[in-house]
Amino acid sequence: MTSFNGEEEVVGLCRDLIRIDTTNAGDNAGPGERAAAEYVAGKLAEVGLEPRLLESDDRRTSVIARIEGTDPGRDALLLHGHLDVVPFNAGDWTHHPLSGEIADGCVWGRGAVDMKDMDAMILAVVRQRLTEGRRPPRDVVLAFTADEEAGGAYGAQWLAEHHGDLFEGCTEAIGEVGGFSVSLDEQRRLYLIEAAEKGIAWMRLTAAGRAGHGSMLNAENAVTELAEAVGRIGRYEWPVRLTPTVSAFFQEAFGIEVEAGDAEATAAKLGPLARMIGATLKNTANPTMLDAGYKANVIPQTATAHVDGRFLPGYEQEFFATIDELLGPNVTREFVHHDIAVETAFEGSLVRAMSEALLAEDPSARAVPYTLSGGTDLKAFSRLGIRGFGFAPLKLPADLDFSGMFHGIDERVPVDSLKFGVRVLDRFLDGC
Structure with missing residues (x-):
């Protein structure tokens, strides 16, 4: 051979x-x-x-x-x-x-x-x-x-x-x-x-309202409902949660125990790596797609958006409880893709x-x-x-x-x- x-x-x-x-x-x-x-x-x-x-x-x-x-x-x-x-x-x-x-x-x-x-x-x-x-x-x-x-x-x-x-x-x-x-x-x-890996929650959000003429008053506008929910999710400040792997990283990299309140400032010292490590300090949910309507003077009956959610190991339940609160009563979610976190x-x-x-x-x-x-x-x-x-x-x-x-x-x-x-x-x- x-x-x-x-x-x-x-x-x-x-x-x-x-x-x-x-x-x-x-x-x-x-x-x-x-x-x-x-x-x-x-x-x-x-x-x-x-x-x-x-x-x-x-x-x-x-x-x-x-x-x-x-x-x-x-x-x-x-x-x-x-x-x-x-x-x-x-x-x-x-x-x-x-x-x-x-x-x-x-x-x-x-x-x-x-x-x-x-x-x-x-x-x-x-x-x-x-x-x-x-x-x-x-x-x-x-x-x-x-x-x-x-x-x-x-x-x-x-x-x-x-x-x-x-x-x-x-x-x-x-x-x-x-x-x-x-x-x-x-x-x-x-x-x-x-x-360790964060879990995945790619979600489709749907707001249902009342279709109508764009010139009329409409308190059930699906686009408005969706936009407000997307805004709440996109601007939400998730709390820092130090998982065992993240804590071990800081201990090995800096030789110190890092508290939750100091984690983001410590991660910022990592230069280009800060972007990667920073995303592992908390759950995240980023709106990525929007779709609604078909004509400028028609209020559509539904509007949809996609959100890329990632949850830390051990914090999946907290993640979805927060998302559901941010959605409000008139917006629903369904999974495009959902997978576990591992550690x-x-x-x-x-x-x-x-x-x-x-x-x-x-x-x-x-x-x-x-x-x-x-x-x-x-x-x-x-x-x-x-x-x-x-x-x-x-x-x-x-x-x-x-x-x-x-x-x-x-x-x-x-x-x-x-x-x-x-x-x-x-x-x-x-x-x-």
Whole structure:
């Protein structure tokens, strides 16, 4: 069998994946993930694995494979990444988002950060290890999923519901949005490992009123009712709630216990990272869409709006009680998408393995837990009893606003960071 070098391969794998259009606009639209899934399956089969391609619908394809460990009595580990990406406007980009261009020491393109970089690192590490005859100490299940960017109904959720047997024995997992470095100053380089995720509540609000002529008096105007409810929600100041993971982040990052009253001022000291951490201090509800009426002189019978709600672990009940109070008596809500919050303690052998692998490649590394304000496929896998973390290790330049590139323009990942990630993941698999 041909031997593969993960550090040499990873850039090409990342570029190939970026060039495969897997744009997911939601509502089961777009080209789907089949072409990318077939590419991944081919790379895995080439090194002796037997990947399974599973389709929840036409073109909505996920890939599952299992690597046997040297100690089959141990619990299995899940490595998961999604193949789809969010839409883009190519005219806004310096390099075309499907080009996989290498420029300024980076691989550019949609998915370079979220998350074809991690997909490529997993493939590179697995291919090198298997051609060298190095099996991990425990069974490892590989999952490359469809539809994560639209909530996972055609991907991880469907897999967990219909093919849970493929994850038999898996008790722990690593996936996206964690393990990347943030330089607070010359002495402190933190590697943020996701240990919690906020829950999701995408809601459609509907106000019902009395239709009529725009020139007439109307005390039952649906547009007015809706606008007032949206205004109350959008301007509401949610209280700070320090969850265990957020408190642990402050303790690790600053070496102090932070009280709720000081949390926002402390988070503001984090520079570009303040935006990400700040969103994990409280529940949030942002109005995102409005729709009402069909003619300037007609008062419509109904008006609708969409709100993106995110609730902290342990605060879902408080979130919805507040939302219902803010809606008022004449506006109703229904879910567009609703999913759980998750949180796990930042401790145990898996955490040690992540920290030690980082330290071996970067002696200045300090692994710290954090809460993700968004959501990942971990929510679906947690329903199978799997405890997970975000760990896609990247050592990044101090001046790169990495978190700002998730779903942003000019998404790119440094070449050196990809190679660093391969080395760290290789060490991690030995120590996990």
